[in-house]
Amino acid sequence: MSVTIKDIAKKANISYPSVSRALSGKPGVSSKTREKVLKIAKEMNYQPNALARSLVQNRTATIGLIIPDILNPYFSETAKGVEDEAHSRGLSVFLCNSDWDGDREGKYIDQLIANRVDGIILFPTSPANISEIRRKAGRKLPVVILGTTQTEDVSISISIDNVLGAELSVVHLLNKKYRKLAFIGGKPGLSGVDDRLEGYKKALEKFGLPVENEMIVENGFTFESGYNAMNDLLDQSRRPDAVFAENDVIAMGVIQALRTRGLRVPEDIAVVGFDDIPMASMAGIDLTTVRQPKYEMGKMAVSELHSVLQGESVPNVNKRLVLEPKLIIRKTG
Amino acid sequence: MSVTIKDIAKKANISYPSVSRALSGKPGVSSKTREKVLKIAKEMNYQPNALARSLVQNRTATIGLIIPDILNPYFSETAKGVEDEAHSRGLSVFLCNSDWDGDREGKYIDQLIANRVDGIILFPTSPANISEIRRKAGRKLPVVILGTTQTEDVSISISIDNVLGAELSVVHLLNKKYRKLAFIGGKPGLSGVDDRLEGYKKALEKFGLPVENEMIVENGFTFESGYNAMNDLLDQSRRPDAVFAENDVIAMGVIQALRTRGLRVPEDIAVVGFDDIPMASMAGIDLTTVRQPKYEMGKMAVSELHSVLQGESVPNVNKRLVLEPKLIIRKTG
DNA sequence: TTGAAAGCGCTAACAC
DNA sequence: GTGTTAGCGCTTTCAA
Numbered sequence: 140m141s142v143t144i145k146d147i148a149k150k151a152n153i154s155y156p157s158v159s160r161a162l163s164g165k166p167g168v169s170s171k172t173r174e175k176v177l178k179i180a181k182e183m184n185y186q187p188n189a190l191a192r193s194l195v196q197n198r199t200a201t202i203g204l205i206i207p208d209i210l211n212p213y214f215s216e217t218a219k220g221v222e223d224e225a226h227s228r229g230l231s232v233f234l235c236n237s238d239w240d241g242d243r244e245g246k247y248i249d250q251l252i253a254n255r256v257d258g259i260i261l262f263p264t265s266p267a268n269i270s271e272i273r274r275k276a277g278r279k280l281p282v283v284i285l286g287t288t289q290t291e292d293v294s295i296s297i298s299i300d301n302v303l304g305a306e307l308s309v310v311h312l313l314n315k316k317y318r319k320l321a322f323i324g325g326k327p328g329l330s331g332v333d334d335r336l337e338g339y340k341k342a343l344e345k346f347g348l349p350v351e352n353e354m355i356v357e358n359g360f361t362f363e364s365g366y367n368a369m370n371d372l373l374d375q376s377r378r379p380d381a382v383f384a385e386n387d388v389i390a391m392g393v394i395q396a397l398r399t400r401g402l403r404v405p406e407d408i409a410v411v412g413f414d415d416i417p418m419a420s421m422a423g424i425d426l427t428t429v430r431q432p433k434y435e436m437g438k439m440a441v442s443e444l445h446s447v448l449q450g451e452s453v454p455n456v457n458k459r460l461v462l463e464p465k466l467i468i469r470k471t472g
Numbered sequence: 473m474s475v476t477i478k479d480i481a482k483k484a485n486i487s488y489p490s491v492s493r494a495l496s497g498k499p500g501v502s503s504k505t506r507e508k509v510l511k512i513a514k515e516m517n518y519q520p521n522a523l524a525r526s527l528v529q530n531r532t533a534t535i536g537l538i539i540p541d542i543l544n545p546y547f548s549e550t551a552k553g554v555e556d557e558a559h560s561r562g563l564s565v566f567l568c569n570s571d572w573d574g575d576r577e578g579k580y581i582d583q584l585i586a587n588r589v590d591g592i593i594l595f596p597t598s599p600a601n602i603s604e605i606r607r608k609a610g611r612k613l614p615v616v617i618l619g620t621t622q623t624e625d626v627s628i629s630i631s632i633d634n635v636l637g638a639e640l641s642v643v644h645l646l647n648k649k650y651r652k653l654a655f656i657g658g659k660p661g662l663s664g665v666d667d668r669l670e671g672y673k674k675a676l677e678k679f680g681l682p683v684e685n686e687m688i689v690e691n692g693f694t695f696e697s698g699y700n701a702m703n704d705l706l707d708q709s710r711r712p713d714a715v716f717a718e719n720d721v722i723a724m725g726v727i728q729a730l731r732t733r734g735l736r737v738p739e740d741i742a743v744v745g746f747d748d749i750p751m752a753s754m755a756g757i758d759l760t761t762v763r764q765p766k767y768e769m770g771k772m773a774v775s776e777l778h779s780v781l782q783g784e785s786v787p788n789v790n791k792r793l794v795l796e797p798k799l800i801i802r803k804t805g
Numbered sequence: 806t807t808g809a810a811a812g813c814g815c816t817a818a819c820a821c
Numbered sequence: 822g823t824g825t826t827a828g829c830g831c832t833t834t835c836a837a
Contacts, residue, residue, distance in 0.1 A: 141610070143830055154808045159832060169806060186608070189586040190523050190532070191830035194813045199523070201587070204567075209555065210750070215548045222542065222569045226576070231583055234537075234567035236555045243559070250564055253522040254534070275519070277474070362750070391754060398755035417543070417695070421724060422731035423756040476814055487824045492816060502822060524814035528829045 142185045150179050162187070193255060202444060203251035203259045205235040205244060208360065211388050212416035213433055214262065217285065220437020221260060228445055230257070239326075239360065241265050248272050252280070258444035260437075262286050265328055269294075281447040283440040288459050289330030295443050295458045297436050301331055304429040304464030305338025305383065308411045311427070312381045312472055313346045317409055320348075321379035323368045323389055325360035335385050335413065354379055365392025373400060380408060381472060387412035387419050387428055394426075394471065409472035425470035432462055475518045483512050495520070526588065535777060536584035536592045538568040538577060541693065544721050545749035546766055547595065550618065553770020554593060561778055563590070572659075572693065574598045581605050585613070591777035593770075595619050598661055602627075614780040616773040621792050622663030628776050628791045630769050634664055637762040637797030638671025638716065641744045644760070645714045645805055646679045650742055653681075654712035656701045656722055658693035668718050668746065687712060698725025706733060713741060714805060720745035720752050720761055727759075727804065742805035758803035765795055 144162065148155035153172060160168045161176035162185075168176075179185075193199040204221050206214040218234065225232045233251055237244035241264050248268075251259055252275060259276065262285040263269050269284060273294055276282050284296040312320055322339045325332055340350050356372060358364040365384060369392065372379060384390035390412030397404055404410050412419060415430035439460065446452045477495065481488035486505060493500045494509035495518075501509075512518075526532040537554050539547040551567065558565045566584055570577035574597050581601075584592055585608060592609065595618040596602050602617060606627060609615050617629040645653055655672045658665055673683050686708065691701040698717060702725065705712060717723035723745030730737055737743050745752060748763035772793065779785045 145830080155830090156809085156832075157807060159830095160807090163832085165832095167806065172806085184608075186582070186585050188527075188588060188830050190527050190588055191813090192832070194521075194523050194527060194815090194830080195832045197813075209542075209548050209552050210545070212543070212545070212548075215542050215545075218567070219542050219569060222567065223571075226569075231587060232567055234551070234555065234565055236552060236559075238556075249519070252519050254564060255521060255523055275517075277517075395755045418751050418754075421751075421757070422728045424754070478814080488814090489816075489825085490823060492814095493823090496816085498816095500822065505822080521814050524829090525816070526829095527814080527831090528816045530829075 141188075142183045143188070144185075147176060147179050147183060147185060150183070151175055197255075198257050198448075199255050200229060201231045201233065201254065201256045202441070203233040203235060203247070203254075203256040205237055205247050205251075205259070206262045207237050207239045207264055209234070209236050211360070211386070212418065213386060213388070213414045213431070216416070216433040217262070217437040220434040220439075221441055222437075224438040224441035228441065230441070230445075237264055239264050241268055244268050245271060248275055252276070256280075257448055258282070260285060260440045260444065263329065266330070281444050283443050285436060285440060287329050287331035288461060295447075295460070297439055297443070297460045297462070298331055299431050299462045299464045301334035301464070302338040302341065304413065304431075304466075305335040306342045307338075307464065307466040308413070308427070308429050309339050309342035309383055310345065311466060311468065312383070312409060312411060313342060313348075315409070315472070317381035317472075318348065319354070319378070319380045321354045321356070321372055321382045322385075323365060323372075323382055323393060324355070324357040324385040325364070325389070327357055332385055339383055353377070360386060360389065362388050362392040362395070365389035366396045367392075369393040369396035378408070381405075382408060382410045384410065384412050387414045387416045387426060390426055390428070390471075391418065391424075394424075404471050411472040415467055419467075420469070427469045427472040428467050430465040430467050436462070474521075475516045476521070477518075480509060480512050480516060480518060483516070484508055530588075531590050531781075532588050533562060534564045534566065534587065534589045535774070536566040536568060536580070536587075536589040538570055538580050538584075538592065539595045540570050540572045540597055542567070542569050544693070544719070545751065546719060546721070546747045546764070549749070549766040550595070550770040553767040553772075554774055555770075557771040557774035561774065563774070563778075570597055572597050574601055577601050578604060581608055585609070589613075590781055591615070593618060593773045593777065596662065599663070614777050616776050618769060618773060620662055620664035621794060628780075628793070630772055630776070630793045630795070631664055632764050632795045632797045634667035634797070635671040635674065637746065637764075637799075638668040639675045640671075640797065640799040641746070641760070641762050642672050642675035642716055643678065644799060644801065645716070645742060645744060646675060646681075648742070648805070650714035650805075651681065652687070652711070652713045654687045654689070654705055654715045655718075656698060656705075656715055656726060657688070657690040657718040658697070658722065660690055665718055672716055686710070693719060693722065695721050695725040695728070698722030699729045700725075702726040702729035711741070714738075715741060715743045717743060717745050720747045720749045720759060723759055723761070723804075724751065724757075727757075737804050744805040748800055752800075753802070760802045760805040761800050763798040763800050769795070
């Protein structure tokens with residue numbers, strides 16, 4: 140077993156609470172004993188036990204982050220923001236990858252609560268899980284919901300204005316005289332992404348164009364699903380002249396499908412994405428897309444948790460932070 | 473405070489150790505009381521306290537993962553492998569992003585040990601930290617080192633044969649009659665990447681070509697560092713006709729620099745990368761590169777830890793797992 | 806300033 | 822099968 144404060148106390152000939160006080164920098168010890176304790180602790184290679192401390196203090200300096208897919212650069216960038224901000228505030232992060240699986244997400248929530256994290260940041264895969272986490276988290280555990288403002292229950296949410304983001308980019312296509320616009324999305328159900336469909340429809344209506352169901356495909360959030368969805372669309376009798384993809388990874392799959400078939404982007408079919416992942420700006424890709432402040436959203440999530448933990452803000456209000464999307468025009472649309 | 477086994481015991485009129493036995497599925501309770509306990513636990517919305525359990529059991533079902541840069545798809549894919557395998561074995565993962573910063577890495581190691589993780593998976597930023605983590609981890613805590621076999625101390629390491637990987641790809645360039653090959657790397661010091669430089673040199677020697685120092689730039693592991701390094705090379709009087717980049721992210725930066733200057737890849741200058749990140753296979757990129765089994769390496773790391781934890785393998789041997797790299801020829805070189 | 810005692814929530818060893 | 826007791830390593834009263 141490892142060295143404990145009792146071992147140090149024995150060696151220093153003092154009581155172990157004094158060692159505790161000395162190590163944690165609390166008042167109540169002479170600077171002389173403090174120095175002595177610190178020296179002995181170092182000599183003995185003492186490693187504090189955060190579990191024991193957490194058990195009595197009822198806080199762990201630990202937070203949980205649940206995201207659907209760490210391979211999607213959108214989420215890794217958010218995760219980086221969370222990680223950086225947490226580190227600068229002395230918090231450790233449990234990373235959980237739900238894989239767009241609601242059950243797995245649920246298990247992770249239980250795991251995090253069992254580990255008594257001080258807060259949870261969740262990018263939900265379904266609206267049902269938002270109520271579930273609120274129920275499980277109870278009145279005390281702060282939760283930040285990312286990517287959607289659909290939080291009937293009390294919690295903090297951080298998201299961009301998705302309707303506006305989609306509208307901006309579809310209007311852009313329409314201004315460029317594209318008229319047959321497809322929507323390739325992930326999965327209906329979450330407000331964050333449903334809002335993008337709404338923005339798409341809104342833009343079409345603004346131009347007096349009909350919403351055609353055969354032009355709307357919702358197939359999953361990955362590169363492959365974008366690839367397959369585009370191929371399906373191309374096999375239809377009526378082809379779109381432009382595509383609005385619900386995220387950049389889908390857009391990349393769409394472009395892959397087009398180029399594989401020998402079609403040019405945007406000359407034959409234009410493509411716009413959503414998120415502005417780093418790859419989008421690469422020469423050879425040059426994806427027109429809608430920028431989200433991903434990294435900042437991750438940092439904000441931790442700040443919000445932290446201010447609740449510090450008692451600076453009330454834990455159980457329904458606080459919605461809605462950020463601005465920004466259209467980034469490049470070459471694909 | 474939350475519901476404890478004592479609360480359940482009170483309600484069920486039994487002792488709380490019986491509740492513990494019932495909940496943890498251990499023998500020593502009648503199936504009747506077990507059912508009763510389970511029912512009450514559910515009613516009261518009991519959430520077990522993993523901290524308390526860990527404190528007495530001296531294990532946490534928790535592991536730590538320290539990587540340099542979650543934004544690099546190479547690392548996010550490794551992280552995904554770790555995460556998936558950990559989840560399937562009931563382990564939670566602390567994610568730590570060292571940002572190529574040795575001090576930050578050191579702090580994370582302390583943090584993980586304080587949280588009494590059952591094992592650590594480390595992609596080290598410097599060889600010094602390998603000895604440091606071994607010293608801190610002591611005799612009992614298993615450590616898996618990723619990306620380098622440079623583990624003088626006892627620990628498990630998982631890596632591909634980097635010399636061979638680099639050699640394969642440089643020989644490929646040489647076979648294609650490129651003769652002025654630049655090496656754009658990250659930072660010297662870690663065997664994993666130093667080995668790639670060695671492979672580069674080995675290939676040149678094999679063809680009787682000189683190793684020229686002005687053709688070797690080591691500048692950092694990011695897109696920007698690749699971009700800048702290539703620009704510096706282009707400003708020199710003598711230009712390379714091909715570039716071996718130490719990883720794909722650097723290679724993307726290199727290509728970006730070339731295209732921005734109006735140079736064609738590979739007609740003017742060929743580029744090969746290393747890692748085979750998903751982006752590499754994209755139409756419009758088509759990067760020739762060396763594939764590493766990233767996801768599998770992440771899974772393996774957890775399996776190795778797990779078998780040590782299960783007592784199936786000895787904790788403190790120096791076990792080196794060296795995997796095969798694979799050259800993937802696409803269009804850039 | 807220091808020490809003694811209690812307790813965080815749980816599991817494990819031992820009686821009954 | 823069940824209860825009693827002790828203790829994991831630490832912080833936090835409360836006395837001295």
